[in-house]
Amino acid sequence: MLDYQAILEEIHESLKKVENTGEVASYIPELANVPKDKFGIHLHLITGENYSVGDASEKLSIQSISKVLSLAKAFQLVGNDLLERVDVEPSGHPFNQLSLLELEDGIPRNPLINSGAIVIADILLSHLKNPKEDFLNFVRELAHDETISYSEKVAESERLTGFNNYAAANLLKAYGNLHNDVEDVLEFYFHQCSIMMDCRQLTNAFFVFANRGKCLKHIQHLTASQVKRINAIMLTCGFYDEAGEFAFEVGLPGKSGVGGGIVALLPHCFTIATWAPALNPKGNSYLGMQALEQFTTKTKLSIF
Ligand code: DON
Numbered sequence: 001m002l003d004y005q006a007i008l009e010e011i012h013e014s015l016k017k018v019e020n021t022g023e024v025a026s027y028i029p030e031l032a033n034v035p036k037d038k039f040g041i042h043l044h045l046i047t048g049e050n051y052s053v054g055d056a057s058e059k060l061s062i063q064s065i066s067k068v069l070s071l072a073k074a075f076q077l078v079g080n081d082l083l084e085r086v087d088v089e090p091s092g093h094p095f096n097q098l099s100l101l102e103l104e105d106g107i108p109r110n111p112l113i114n115s116g117a118i119v120i121a122d123i124l125l126s127h128l129k130n131p132k133e134d135f136l137n138f139v140r141e142l143a144h145d146e147t148i149s150y151s152e153k154v155a156e157s158e159r160l161t162g163f164n165n166y167a168a169a170n171l172l173k174a175y176g177n178l179h180n181d182v183e184d185v186l187e188f189y190f191h192q193c194s195i196m197m198d199c200r201q202l203t204n205a206f207f208v209f210a211n212r213g214k215c216l217k218h219i220q221h222l223t224a225s226q227v228k229r230i231n232a233i234m235l236t237c238g239f240y241d242e243a244g245e246f247a248f249e250v251g252l253p254g255k256s257g258v259g260g261g262i263v264a265l266l267p268h269c270f271t272i273a274t275w276a277p278a279l280n281p282k283g284n285s286y287l288g289m290q291a292l293e294q295f296t297t298k299t300k301l302s303i304f
C-alpha cells in the first residue's frame with residue numbers, strides 16, 4: 001500500500017524549494033491579488049480516503065475548470081446534440097484564440113477553449129429555468145457541498161476586461177452559433193468561471209468522472225459513455241496548446257484554470273487537485289503541472 005500522505009508531503013516540500021518562474025494571471029485584475037506562494041494538493045481515492053497538504057482548503061477561483069462542469073450539465077440536458085455546435089478536436093492553440101473560429105465557420109474546436117465554453121453556456125441558458133442558480137446547484141450536488149458559490153467580485157472584474165470573450169461571443173453570434181443575447185451568455189459564463197472552491201471540493205466534484213457517472217453519494221448524474229467522452233476531451237483539450245505535454249508528463253485526463261488550479265483523475269481510482277496561482281507561459285499552473293508529474297511518476301498511477 002502506497003503512503004499517499006508521505007508522497008504528497010514529499011512533492012510539496014521539494015517544489016516549495018523550486019524557483020517559481022510562473023506569473024499570476026493579471027488580465028482578470030481580481031486574480032492578480034492572489035499571493036503567488038499559495039500551494040496545496042488534495043487527493044481523493046475512489047475508496048473514500050482523503051489526503052491533503054499545504055493550502056488545499058483555501059478557496060481559489062476555478063476559472064476554466066468550470067468548463068468541464070458546464071459541459072457535463074449540457075451533456076445531461078441535450079446529450080450528443082451539443083456536438084452539432086462544438087467539435088471535439090484539440091486546438092493546439094491558446095484558450096482565447098479567435099482565428100480558428102473564423103476559419104471554421106463559427107464551430108469551436110472543442111468545449112474547453114473559451115469559444116466552445118461560450119457555446120456550452122448558451123446551451124445551458126436555453127435549457128435551464130434559472131441558469132445561474134441551477135448550474136450552481138448542479139455543482140453543489142456533485143460536490144455535496146452547499147457552501148460553494150460565485151464570486152461577484154471576480155465575475156465583475158472579468159466582465160470589465162473581457163474584450164476577448166466579447167469578440168468570441170460576437171463572432172459566434174455572427175455565425176448563428178449563439179442563440180441567446182451576447183450579454184446574457186457572457187454574464188453566465190463569467191459567473192461560472194468565478195466559482196470559488198478549494199482543492200478538496202474540486203476532487204469531490206470531479207469524483208463523478210472517476211466513478212462512471214455516479215457522484216460521491218452514488219447518484220447517477222451522467223452515463224458511463226458520457227463520462228468516457230468528457231474524460232477524452234479533458235485528456236486531449238484540457239490544457240490547450242500544452243495538452244500533449246500534460247498527457248506526456250502526467251498521463252491523466254485533467255483541466256486547468258487561470259486561477260492556478262488543476263484537477264486530474266484516474267478513472268476508477270482517484271481524483272486529485274492542485275493549486276499554485278503562478279502560471280507558466282501557456283497559462284497552466286507552473287507548480288501544479290510539476291506536482292502532478294511527480295505524483296504519477298512516484299505512484300506509477302496513470303492511464304498509460
Ligand atoms: O475566459 C477566460 O479567459 C477565463 N474566465 C478562463 C480562462 C482559463 O481559465 C484558461 N485556463 N487555463
